[in-house]
Amino acid sequence: MNSGRLVSMAWQALGRYKLRSFFMMLGSLVGVTALTLVVSIGSGAKQKMADTVGKLFNASTIMITSGSGMILSGPRGDGARLTLDDIRALESELPAVEAWDPIQVIAPAQVRHRAADSSPRVLGVSERSEHVWARSVVRGEFFDVAAVARSDRVAVIGATVARELFAGEDPVGAELLIGQVPFRVIGLLEPFGTDLHGMDRDNEILVPISTMMRRLLNVDSIRGAKLLVRSPAQLSETARECKRILRERHGLAAGQPDDFTIMTTLEVQGMMAKSERIFSLFVPLAACLAVLAGGVVSAIVMLFSVRERTAEIGLRRALGARARDIASQFLLESAVITCVGGVLGILAGTALAVLLGTRLGLPEFLSFKAVAAGLAISSVTGLGFGVIPARRAAMLVPHEALRR
Amino acid sequence: MIQLQGIGKTYEGKGAPAVRALRGVSVHIERGEFVAIVGSSGSGKSTLMNVLGLLDKPSEGTYLLDGQNVLDLSLDVQARLRNRRIGFVFQSFRLLPRASALDNVELPLLYSDRAAIDGMALSALESVGLADRARHRPAQLSGGQQQRVAIARALVNRPDMLLADEPTGNLDTRSAREIIELFQQIHRDGRTIVLITHDQHIAQHCGRILRMEDGRIVSDRGVERPLDAAAELESSAGRTELQPATEAP
Numbered sequence A: 001m002n003s004g005r006l007v008s009m010a011w012q013a014l015g016r017y018k019l020r021s022f023f024m025m026l027g028s029l030v031g032v033t034a035l036t037l038v039v040s041i042g043s044g045a046k047q048k049m050a051d052t053v054g055k056l057f058n059a060s061t062i063m064i065t066s067g068s069g070m071i072l073s074g075p076r077g078d079g080a081r082l083t084l085d086d087i088r089a090l091e092s093e094l095p096a097v098e099a100w101d102p103i104q105v106i107a108p109a110q111v112r113h114r115a116a117d118s119s120p121r122v123l124g125v126s127e128r129s130e131h132v133w134a135r136s137v138v139r140g141e142f143f144d145v146a147a148v149a150r151s152d153r154v155a156v157i158g159a160t161v162a163r164e165l166f167a168g169e170d171p172v173g174a175e176l177l178i179g180q181v182p183f184r185v186i187g188l189l190e191p192f193g194t195d196l197h198g199m200d201r202d203n204e205i206l207v208p209i210s211t212m213m214r215r216l217l218n219v220d221s222i223r224g225a226k227l228l229v230r231s232p233a234q235l236s237e238t239a240r241e242c243k244r245i246l247r248e249r250h251g252l253a254a255g256q257p258d259d260f261t262i263m264t265t266l267e268v269q270g271m272m273a274k275s276e277r278i279f280s281l282f283v284p285l286a287a288c289l290a291v292l293a294g295g296v297v298s299a300i301v302m303l304f305s306v307r308e309r310t311a312e313i314g315l316r317r318a319l320g321a322r323a324r325d326i327a328s329q330f331l332l333e334s335a336v337i338t339c340v341g342g343v344l345g346i347l348a349g350t351a352l353a354v355l356l357g358t359r360l361g362l363p364e365f366l367s368f369k370a371v372a373a374g375l376a377i378s379s380v381t382g383l384g385f386g387v388i389p390a391r392r393a394a395m396l397v398p399h400e401a402l403r404r
Numbered sequence B: 001m002i003q004l005q006g007i008g009k010t011y012e013g014k015g016a017p018a019v020r021a022l023r024g025v026s027v028h029i030e031r032g033e034f035v036a037i038v039g040s041s042g043s044g045k046s047t048l049m050n051v052l053g054l055l056d057k058p059s060e061g062t063y064l065l066d067g068q069n070v071l072d073l074s075l076d077v078q079a080r081l082r083n084r085r086i087g088f089v090f091q092s093f094r095l096l097p098r099a100s101a102l103d104n105v106e107l108p109l110l111y112s113d114r115a116a117i118d119g120m121a122l123s124a125l126e127s128v129g130l131a132d133r134a135r136h137r138p139a140q141l142s143g144g145q146q147q148r149v150a151i152a153r154a155l156v157n158r159p160d161m162l163l164a165d166e167p168t169g170n171l172d173t174r175s176a177r178e179i180i181e182l183f184q185q186i187h188r189d190g191r192t193i194v195l196i197t198h199d200q201h202i203a204q205h206c207g208r209i210l211r212m213e214d215g216r217i218v219s220d221r222g223v224e225r226p227l228d229a230a231a232e233l234e235s236s237a238g239r240t241e242l243q244p245a246t247e248a249p
């Protein structure tokens, strides 16, 4: 039997049973949509993660945080033991340390300018922040070593803060209040965008670390520090040394846990590789399960269809269809409809990915891999799950089928 | 052309007792004959037709078609034979409800190995006088028209024999006569026809009547002067016929 005719026959049959075809198609459509979406979003997120981490961690960075946990979260009592002297000691004992920048945080802070108010994060850093964090100003200037030494009330603000407090006005030279303390804005930070946790890194104000410790918080500890090591080869050794020195300075006995957290570029890369595996393996795997479930739904609908069309099958046999003609007819119907569902699923998944990706600010979210996988999987499930109903149809005895 | 010898068919019911639907049926049918098979319901007529049409394998006996033992052929070769040589007409028309008349007629062509099939379905529809209904769906046609579409389908592959199981059973008298007229015309074109009916009057239009009872052929007689359906239609034209065709006692 002519294969072009077979396909057009399958197409016609599907057109005659629109509702049923719709449900069969829905099976593959939902599955493939999910697959396309997660794979596309996944590769976008991976890219985004690599970008952001690249901005925070250079080839050889050591991040030290007091207590355990994240450097940018709010103040905590338990780990208030890390001091500027601790980090200075590391610098003087370890020649591999090229530069460092301390950090202290108020998040969120109450900030006002005339009637406008806002609650950004306020970070206390040194003048070396510009170099260590590789983030400078686009207007005005960064505070210098003298300003830090004098605990000047000067601030460098992010784009979001500028927009919320100064709405169009030039912020450089203007005044703002952090809590009750007046500061003069001297610079506008380079834009960063959102980070991995969805935090807007432009909703930030940088002030000298000394000013923050003395005038805003009245503490003698810092939240953490970022250290740049001269070469990646020295990274693990330097991190080990940092740990040893800090434990010694904090008087921790053997067996006592660290009261600080050290993270290096190496560990971050390891974590990234791990989450990359999740993105590129487990998430698509879950979506594949959705596709399989769709295939099962399609097969069940098709089985009902075979039962309902028993008389038709008997008739076709009488008119000269061989068992295998019947099998290929039903197989083809399954394949055609799941492929249509697959193509629609790819379109829907891609549309959703674009929508979601734009929302999350993900770069380059269209994935050729996702499209290929979606097509392959939908046709394979179409054929795979079409086999059962097709066999059932082919096995019907002609005269028995005709009695219906 | 058709030689049945000692054909028996027993349906082994699951749980139910076995049914002997055919018991030693032997019959010869020559090419070009128009044979009626009559008998009460359950006498085995349809079972015999299934055997003749290679839709069912008898439990015993032999079936020679043009001298060839067709019961030993593979199922695929039997399917090809059905497709090429046998046209089926059923009591309930058996058209695909959601397909047009033309698509229905085309169905056997899909399973044939003919290279050029263009126009064959339409000309078959033409031959039953329904070319202008090609795009209609079965539900948009009268019972008689639906059966004519089914006959066009049976003829489209130009088979040399036609098997019809109660083709007029669902039709009013006039439509039934039109169908019989069509059969007589097809017969005149040289085709062999086996027509199952329990209507004696219909049977009188054929050349030979086989009577079945309880799975056996109990009488086999020729009809000296078969009725002419075209003439009957002519004479009844203009009049409304209310009485059903006469039943045989």
Ligand SMILES: Nc1ncnc2c1ncn2[C@@H]1O[C@H](COP(=O)(O)OP(=O)(O)O)[C@@H](O)[C@H]1O
Binding pocket: A400, A403, B011, B013, B019, B020, B021, B039, B040, B041, B042, B043, B044, B045, B046, B047, B048
């Ligand atoms: N597929 C089948 N399974 C079991 N019994 C059947 C089957 N087909 C027909 N029969 C039985 O065989 C007998 C003959 O049936 P059938 O050939 O259909 O008679 P008719 O067409 O003359 O009415 C009946 O008793 C019927 O119940």
Ligand SMILES: [Mg+2]
Binding pocket: B045, B046, B047, B165
């Ligand atoms: Mg019957």
